Structure formats: structure tokens, C-alpha cells
Amino acid sequence: MYKQFCKNFKNFLQINESKDYRYKIGREIEVLTNVDVYNQLKERKNVKYRETANFIFEISQYEHQYPSIKKFVWELWGYGFDVKRFDEVEVEPRERIEEKVKLIDLLLGTHYWA
Numbered sequence: 001m002y003k004q005f006c007k008n009f010k011n012f013l014q015i016n017e018s019k020d021y022r023y024k025i026g027r028e029i030e031v032l033t034n035v036d037v038y039n040q041l042k043e044r045k046n047v048k049y050r051e052t053a054n055f056i057f058e059i060s061q062y063e064h065q066y067p068s069i070k071k072f073v074w075e076l077w078g079y080g081f082d083v084k085r086f087d088e089v090e091v092e093p094r095e096r097i098e099e100k101v102k103l104i105d106l107l108l109g110t111h112y113w114a
Contacts, residue, residue, distance in 0.1 A: 002075040006033045012049040025099050035079050050089045053082040062101045068108040
């Protein structure tokens with residue numbers, strides 16, 4: 001599932017080169033497609049690492065609405081991504097998180113298969 005997500009994400013970016021709202025949302029979740037970059041952020045204790053862990057925690061709250069999210073979060077954890085809440089990191093607005101969750105759900109399917 002994770003590899004399919006990464007492949008679909010790449011295709012999504014190519015299709016949506018117009019830099020519209022959905023493209024910008026996609027760019028914000030790009031860190032989920034690169035384990036090495038994530039691990040570097042984690043090692044350096046970069047704020048982007050904490051934001052990503054928070055985001056994964058937030059999307060895990062949507063597992064009942066989007067069954068694929070539960071499996072995806074589990075796979076992210078398996079790849080070494082942390083699923084935790086850092087209180088010092090501001091949570092994104094609910095609407096923005098929901099847009100990202102919808103996009104992730106699409107990318108977990110075959111909508112952007114090349």
C-alpha cells in the first residue's frame with residue numbers, strides 16, 4: 001500500500017502541474033513519500049519531523065471514515081514514521097487536515113496509476 005501511495009503521488013504531481021490548491025495540498029504531504037528524508041528530519045529533531053508525526057496522528061483519527069487510512073498509518077509506522085502528538089506543535093485547521101486525508105485516500109487507490 002505504501003509503495004502504491006508513493007507511485008501514485010509521483011503521478012499526481014505530474015498530472016497536476018498547474019500548481020492549484022490540490023497540488024499545494026499534495027506538496028504538504030510529500031514528506032510521507034520519502035523515508036530517508038523523514039529519518040534525517042527525525043535525527044535533527046527538526047520541527048518538520050514533529051509536524052509530520054502530529055499530522056500522521058491527526059490522520060489516524062479518520063480511520064473509521066476512510067478504512068484505508070488505518071492500514072496506511074500502520075504501514076507508515078512500519079517504515080519508521082512516528083504517530084504521536086507533540087503538544088508544542090500547532091495543529092492544522094480541521095478543514096485542511098480533511099483535504100489532505102481525502103487526497104491520501106485517493107492516492108491509496110488506483111486513481112493516479114500510470
